[in-house]
Amino acid sequence: xxxxxxxxxxxxxxxxxxxxxxxxxxxxxxxxxxxxxxxxxxxxxxxxxxxxxxxxxxxxxxxxxxxxxxxxxxxxxxxxxxxxxxxxxxxxxxxxxxxxxxxxxxxxxxxxxxxxxxxxxxxxxxxxxxxxxxxxxxxxxxxxxxxxxxxxxxxxxxxxxxxxxxxxxxxxxxxxxxxxxxxxxxxxxxxxxxxxxxxxxxxxxxxxxxxxxxxxxxxxxxxxxxxxxxxxxxxxxxxxxxxxxxxxxxxxxxxxxxxxxxxxxxxxxxxxxxxxxxxxxxxxxxxxxxxxxxxxxxxxxxxxxxxxxxxxxxxxxxxxxxxxxxxxxxxxxxxxxxxxxxxxxxxxxxxxxxxxxxxxxxxxxxxxxxxxxxxxxxxxxxxxxxxxxxxxxxxxxxxxxxxxxxxxxxxxxxxxxxxxxxxxxxxxxxxxxxxxxxxxxxxxxxxxxxxxxxxxxxxxxxxxxxxxxxxxxxxxxxxxxxxxxxxxxxxx
Amino acid sequence: xxxxxxxxxxxxxxxxxxxxxxxxxxxxxxxxxxxxxxxxxxxxxxxxxxxxxxxxxxxxxxxxxxxxxxxxxxxxxxxxxxxxxxxxxxxxxxxxxxxxxxxxxxxxxxxxxxxxxxxxxxxxxxxxxxxxxxxxxxxxxxxxxxxxxxxxxxxxxxxxxxxxxxxxxxxxxxxxxxxxxxxxxxxxxxxxxxxxxxxxxxxxxxxxxxxxxxxxxxxxxxxxxxxxxxxxxxxxxxxxxxxxxxxxxxxxxxxxxxxxxxxxxxxxxxxxxxxxxxxxxxxxxxxxxxxxxxxxxxxxxxxxxxxxxxxxxxxxxxxxxxxxxxxxxxxxxxxxxxxxxxxxxxxxxxxxxxxxxxxxxxxxxxxxxxxxxxxxxxxxxxxxxxxxxxxxxxxxxxxxxxxxx
Numbered sequence: 001x002x003x004x005x006x007x008x009x010x011x012x013x014x015x016x017x018x019x020x021x022x023x024x025x026x027x028x029x030x031x032x033x034x035x036x037x038x039x040x041x042x043x044x045x046x047x048x049x050x051x052x053x054x055x056x057x058x059x060x061x062x063x064x065x066x067x068x069x070x071x072x073x074x075x076x077x078x079x080x081x082x083x084x085x086x087x088x089x090x091x092x093x094x095x096x097x098x099x100x101x102x103x104x105x106x107x108x109x110x111x112x113x114x115x116x117x118x119x120x121x122x123x124x125x126x127x128x129x130x131x132x133x134x135x136x137x138x139x140x141x142x143x144x145x146x147x148x149x150x151x152x153x154x155x156x157x158x159x160x161x162x163x164x165x166x167x168x169x170x171x172x173x174x175x176x177x178x179x180x181x182x183x184x185x186x187x188x189x190x191x192x193x194x195x196x197x198x199x200x201x202x203x204x205x206x207x208x209x210x211x212x213x214x215x216x217x218x219x220x221x222x223x224x225x226x227x228x229x230x231x232x233x234x235x236x237x238x239x240x241x242x243x244x245x246x247x248x249x250x251x252x253x254x255x256x257x258x259x260x261x262x263x264x265x266x267x268x269x270x271x272x273x274x275x276x277x278x279x280x281x282x283x284x285x286x287x288x289x290x291x292x293x294x295x296x297x298x299x300x301x302x303x304x305x306x307x308x309x310x311x312x313x314x315x316x317x318x319x320x321x322x323x324x325x326x327x328x329x330x331x332x333x334x335x336x337x338x339x340x341x342x343x344x345x346x347x348x349x350x351x352x353x354x355x356x357x358x359x360x361x362x363x364x365x366x367x368x369x370x371x372x373x374x375x376x377x378x379x380x381x382x383x384x385x386x387x388x389x390x391x392x393x394x395x396x397x398x399x400x401x402x403x404x405x406x407x408x409x410x411x412x413x414x415x416x417x418x419x420x421x422x423x424x425x426x427x428x429x430x431x432x433x434x435x436x437x438x439x440x441x442x443x444x445x446x447x448x449x450x451x452x453x454x455x456x457x458x459x460x461x462x463x464x465x466x467x468x469x470x471x472x473x474x475x476x477x478x479x480x481x482x483x484x485x486x487x488x489x490x491x492x
Numbered sequence: 493x494x495x496x497x498x499x500x501x502x503x504x505x506x507x508x509x510x511x512x513x514x515x516x517x518x519x520x521x522x523x524x525x526x527x528x529x530x531x532x533x534x535x536x537x538x539x540x541x542x543x544x545x546x547x548x549x550x551x552x553x554x555x556x557x558x559x560x561x562x563x564x565x566x567x568x569x570x571x572x573x574x575x576x577x578x579x580x581x582x583x584x585x586x587x588x589x590x591x592x593x594x595x596x597x598x599x600x601x602x603x604x605x606x607x608x609x610x611x612x613x614x615x616x617x618x619x620x621x622x623x624x625x626x627x628x629x630x631x632x633x634x635x636x637x638x639x640x641x642x643x644x645x646x647x648x649x650x651x652x653x654x655x656x657x658x659x660x661x662x663x664x665x666x667x668x669x670x671x672x673x674x675x676x677x678x679x680x681x682x683x684x685x686x687x688x689x690x691x692x693x694x695x696x697x698x699x700x701x702x703x704x705x706x707x708x709x710x711x712x713x714x715x716x717x718x719x720x721x722x723x724x725x726x727x728x729x730x731x732x733x734x735x736x737x738x739x740x741x742x743x744x745x746x747x748x749x750x751x752x753x754x755x756x757x758x759x760x761x762x763x764x765x766x767x768x769x770x771x772x773x774x775x776x777x778x779x780x781x782x783x784x785x786x787x788x789x790x791x792x793x794x795x796x797x798x799x800x801x802x803x804x805x806x807x808x809x810x811x812x813x814x815x816x817x818x819x820x821x822x823x824x825x826x827x828x829x830x831x832x833x834x835x836x837x838x839x840x841x842x843x844x845x846x847x848x849x850x851x852x853x854x855x856x857x858x859x860x861x862x863x864x865x866x867x868x869x870x871x872x873x874x875x876x877x878x879x880x881x882x883x884x885x886x887x888x889x890x891x892x893x894x895x896x897x
Contacts, residue, residue, distance in 0.1 A: 007705040153773070193772040196823035204827045205772045212611050223610060223857070298705070339704045371676050373655055380656060381768075383613055392709060393657050393670035394717040395677065401691075401714075402680045445699035455690045478687055486694050487710045488702070 007388055008299035009336035015303040018331040019311070022055050029441045031058065033338055036492045037295050038062045038327055039134025041351030044419060044438050059328040063172065063320060065133030073165075075123030079116035079157035083241050085109040086154070116157040118366055121376045124164070125361045125369075128350045136171040139319070141346060142294055143167035144376070145384035147182050147214055149191035151377050156245070159238075160377055163187040172320035175287050175312070176278045179215060183270035184247045186238040192382065195238045199255035202230035209382050211277065220282035221262060228259040232268040278317060284309035291322070296332055297340040298388050304331065339443065339491040342391045345372035347492055348400055352407050352484070355439065356418055364406060371399035392490075404484040408477045420480055421473045428456035428467045431476065435483045443488035452479055533839070533877060534753050534760060536808040537633070538742075538786070539658065541767030543612065545779055546815035546832030546860070549585070550599060550849070554578035557852040565775055565820045575599075579849055584784040587791035588835070595843035596794070597835060598895035600869055602850040604831030604862025608814060612770070612828070615813040620659035622867055622886050632870055633761050634663030635885045636878060642666050643758065647720045648727075650761040651752065653745040658763050667712065669720050674748055678721045692718060728755040735796030740785045742766045746793040754800045760878070769812060773823035786810070794838055807839030807877050807896075811866065817858055831862035834869055839877060840897050847893070868893050 031051035035042040039062070042050070050058045085108050092102045128137045144167055151160050163185050170178050182188045183206075189195040192206035207230035211221045235254025239246050259268045264276045277283055288308035292300040311322045326332060343351070349369050353361065369375060373396045379385055408420070419438065425431035432452040436444045444452075456475050457466040467475055483489065548565065552558045553572040572580035573589040579601075581589050591597050605624045609615045618624045622632035630638075633650065642649040647669060652658055655672040671677050681687045695714035698707060731751045737743040745764045752759050766786060771778050790808065797803040815832030831850055850860035868890040871882035876896035883889055 009705050010703060193823055193825070196773050196825075198822035201819065201822040203772055203821050203823055203825070208610065208828070212613075218609075218611055218614055226610070335703065339702050340706070342706050342710075371672075381612070386656070389706070389709060390656060392706075392713045393652075394713065394720055395655065395670050395672040397713050397717045398679055398721060399676060401717075402676075405679075405681045443700055443702055445697050445701075447699065448694055448697040451690065451693055455686065458686070478681075478684070481681060482687065482690050482694050485691055485714065486697050487704075487707055487714075488697075488700055490710045490714075491704050491706055 006299040007297075007340075008301070009297050009340045011336050013301045013304055013331070013336075015301070015307070018304055019307050019325060019329045021325075021328050022330045022333040024055070024333065026051055026053060026055050026058065029338075029443075030055070030333055032441045033333070034058055034062070034327065035134070036343075036347065036351065037138075037332075037341075039138055040128055040347055041354050042134070043354050043357060046354070047441075055333060056328055059324060062135045062327070063324045065136050069131055069133050069136075071127055071131060072123070074161065075116075075119045077116055077119035078161060079112055082109070082112050082116060082156055082158075083245075085112050086156070087241055113151065113157070117151055117377055118363070120157060120161065120164075121366055121369075122361050124376055125346070125350060125353075125366075126359065128346070129353045129361065130359055135323070136168060139171035139323075140164065140168040142291075143171070143178065145294075145379065145387075146290060147178065147188065148379045148382060148384040149187045150379050153190050153193070155187045155190045156241075159187040159190070159245070164377075172323060173318070175317040175319060176274065177317075179210070179278070180271055180274045182214075183210075183233065183236055183274060186245065186247055189236055189238050189247070194233055194236055197230065197234050197237070198253045199231070199234045202227070202234050202255065204230040206230070207233055207273075210273070213383055215274075215277045215286060216280060216282045217286045220280065220286075225261050228261045228268075229273045231255040231257070231259050232261065232273045233270045236270050281309075284312040284317070287317075288312055291319075291326065293387070295323075295326065297337050339488060341492040342388055343490055343492045344385065344387060344391060345369050345374035345396070345400070346376070348372065348490075349403065352404065356407065356420060358407070364410075365403065368399055368403035368406070372396050372403070373399075397490075400490070401481075401485050405481050408480045408484070421476050424469055424472055425467065425476070428453040431456050431467060431472075431479065435476075435479055439480065439483045440486060440488045444483075444486055448486060452482065455479055455482065532756065532758075532805055533879075534762065534802075534806045535873060535878060536746075536749055536762045536764065536806060537660070538764045538766055538808060538810045540769050540782075540786070540810055540812035541616075541765055542770030542812075543615075543814045543816055543828055544769040544782075544812035544832055545771060545775065545826050545829075546602075546812075546850075547818065548775070548779060549582055549783065550579050550601060550833045551582060552579050552849055552852065555852050561819045561852070563820070564824050565826070575845065579845070582780065582783055584780040585787045586784075588787040588837075591791065591794065591837065592843060596841060597837050597843055598841045599845050600834040600836065600864055600893060600895070601845060601847040602831045602860065602863030603811070603834045603847070603866045603869060604814070605865055605867070606862075608830040608856075608859070608862070610814065610828040612813055617659060619811055619813055619866060622870055629662060630664060631658070631660035631662045632885060633660040633763070634666065634668075636874060636880060637661075637666040637668070637761070638663050639880060639885060640760070640878070642760070646758050647716055647723070648752070648757045648759045650763070651749075651759055652763045652765075653748060654763060654765040656765075658765070660763065661761075667716060669716060671724075671748070673744070674724075677724065679718055682718070682722060727757055728752055731755050731800075733796045733799060735792045735799060737792040737796075738785060738788045740789065742785050742789040743792065746789045747796070750793055750796040750800075750802070753797065753802050753806055771816070771825050772821070772827060773825040775820075775825045790837060797838070803838055804840065807841065807873065808835075808837040809869070809873060810835045810837075815860065818852060818855060818860060819858060830856065830859040834866070836869070836873075836895055842895050842897060844895075846895050864893065865890060869895075872896055 028051040032047045089105045092105055131137050193203045194206035197203035204226050208226045212218055235250045237250050239248045261273055262276050289305045315321045432449050436449050456479050551567045551572045553569045554577050559566050571583045574580035620631050621628040650668045652670040657670045661668040696711050728751050731754050737747045749762045794803050797806050811834050812832050816826035816829040847864035867886050871890040872892045874880045874882040
């Protein structure tokens with residue numbers, strides 16, 4: 001990877017007007033920009049619909065999303081056999097029984113976990129593809145990458161799904177309340193080992209990440225604060241499966257002594273720690289920077305971070321009014337923000353499905369997402385996904401292109417009425433214009449458009465002449481794939 | 493353990509074009525490798541990601557306090573693979589102990605740095621950039637590659653066998669590919685000549701009607717990915733081995749590393765990821781399994797290298813972002829700590845123990861205190877193995893550890 005000082009866009013921020021409402025005209029490019037950031041890109045019809053609205057009305061329609069989406073709330077397979085298999089493993093371990101039997105039981109549990117994880121991933125991706133509330137799913141993805149957990153350390157599919165719904169129900173909710181809720185979230189308590197923390201030897205994992213990665217950032221707390229917060233969080237644990245699971249506060253594990261966290265002393269517990277954290281000015285700046293990096297552009301200026309942090313403080317950490325103002329702002333609709341982010345693999349995959357009107361996500365697409373580096377419910381670390389330049393290496397870029405190839409050749413074949421192959425194009429130039437217009441919103445050089453025309457006409461190959469009724473389906477698919485390989489399509 | 497044939501098998505499955513005048517072939521023929529005392533030395537860096545518990549790796553079985561601090565986690569004295577009266581290896585490291593006894597392994601005890609950070613991310617960054625005292629954008633291996641004048645048209649000057657590019661490779665001039673798994677390293681559309689040619693041209697579209705800070709990077713990486721994946725199979729396809737690699741992630745990575753080293757692509761540094769060692773709970777099972785995977789993988793790797801006469805030109809170094817707390821926690825695990833040992837294997841290594849084992853009497857807030865600055869190990873490898881002055885790369889002078897002749 002080549003080091004640049006940063007990936008902040010060129011040009012200068014107009015700090016005084018950055019967060020004021022954008023008063024300019026809406027058009028298809030800006031509509032697609034808004035749909036990519038506040039959702040996953042949408043269909044060509046979605047882009048046309050939003051392009052006809054004013055910027056303010058378009059943002060309102062995304063922020064005030066329908067409560068009832070009409071979508072299924074649970075995946076088909078939520079590992080109903082999982083608890084039983086888990087209990088069997090525990091039982092066999094306790095009895096110290098036959099190693100072969102234990103090995104089989106563990107293998108069965110592993111199979112169940114993989115099958116269920118795939119089912120959950122498919123369910124969520126299809127929900128992202130189909131939802132009439134794209135910003136709700138986009139914020140849920142944001143929280144999943146921020147307050148992250150993966151399905152390890154005995155976290156059950158049900159616990160993981162409950163965490164996912166915690167984020168979805170609070171998609172545009174209050175950051176402090178979400179942070180407080182995760183101190184009692186079974187998946188999180190297991191993921192960061194607080195479920196096994198005792199007052200005699202507190203486990204510091206959760207306390208540290210709560211401050212370092214979730215709320216304050218490094219440099220805004222001390223090692224002593226971590227140790228003290230870990231004491232305050234003792235007792236927040238998860239009941240065993242035999243007792244029905246779920247969050248519980250274990251009195252005998254909790255340290256009821258006096259602690260001092262970030263300068264505040266008292267008989268603190270987990271909720272108190274969250275309250276104290278969110279009184280630090282660093283908390284609003286940390287969350288603001290995270291939102292800007294995810295929704296606007298990378299390495300945002302300190303003045304811009306402070307502007308959004310001030311909004312978070314003004315609205316007492318409610319994200320709905322903050323996101324509403326951010327998405328309709330001058331900086332959001334500026335040239336500096338346009339195509340300034342690298343598409344995440346989830347954006348790449350969900351967006352491509354919406355582009356071609358595909359509503360089902362196949363096993364192949366799920367596997368491709370893993371190869372691109374973003375398997376849902378399986379982030380690489382407690383830091384979530386780094387994003388930006390980290391999405392781009394040889395391996396992940398090849399996986400993107402191979403997925404695009406698969407999607408336009410294998411997946412859209414069944415759809416004779418798709419815009420891609422629904423009618424015979426009037427000629428290669430017109431077809432090239434349609435492809436670049438629909439897939440890239442025109443974001444290609446004239447030379448590339450001409451090159452695409454030549455490809456559609458079969459130039460440079462021995463085969464079969466210009467674009468025609470006989471060959472247009474295959475050529476359009478090939479050209480659509482090539483358009484998706486062009487630089488603009490990698491960027492959001 | 494069955495013989496591993498997966499790599500060679502997957503190479504045979506690809507269409508291998510005879511491409512004798514490729515950029516790579518020309519680069520290899522034309523470019524003498526720069527600035528090296530030997531001719532074609534390779535450094536393999538293995539990251540034990542997550543914070544490997546040093547005290548259960550190189551076990552201080554002669555220190556009573558170890559058994560007091562670790563009532564359930566300590567390796568019983570009788571199980572330790574003894575090196576001397578004080579320390580020995582975790583029994584999961586049996587293969588590595590064999591290599592140690594043959595004089596092929598240097599163990600640097602107590603590697604760390606001043607004012608240690610307990611965050612995975614910051615401490616990883618410190619080891620990757622070799623800059624504990626400042627924020628540094630480039631990695632120490634990236635700065636080495638930049639300074640060594642690598643041939644610009646070789647796409648395989650260095651390789652990360654990882655899904656995510658390690659910060660150690662961030663450079664100003666040299667771009668390093670990441671190859672997570674060899675099987676997925678190729679473009680399906682390259683099978684069609686017309687698509688292949690159009691792809692090569694269209695992905696370099698930089699005269700677009702918008703500006704983006706990522707535009708150049710996107711074009712570059714797509715170009716490198718296509719060319720690299722076209723070339724690699726034919727470059728390494730002729731390599732055969734009888735070495736018995738374990739069927740593990742690190743086994744597969746090291747098998748590919750040996751294949752690349754043996755195919756003489758001009759690759760100087762290979763980075764391998766192994767983990768996670770973040771054993772806050774139920775440590776013994778997890779850490780022992782990972783150590784055994786490391787140890788058995790290294791054994792197969794050096795068997796393979798030796799079979800092809802590459803063992804003496806390949807040096808391997810392990811590192812982890814930190815060790816773990818001396819006292820175990822109530823979850824039969826350990827929390828983030830400070831210093832931990834490094835293994836330096838193969839090449840011209842002088843086998844044995846280096847640096848003092850950290851004291852368990854004088855702890856820093858419950859953590860062992862480092863006895864060797866890890867930058868001394870980096871400096872030793874840069875100067876004695878890679879033949880580069882270390883001062884500029886490491887932004888300072890560090891005393892060398894006498895583990896290389």
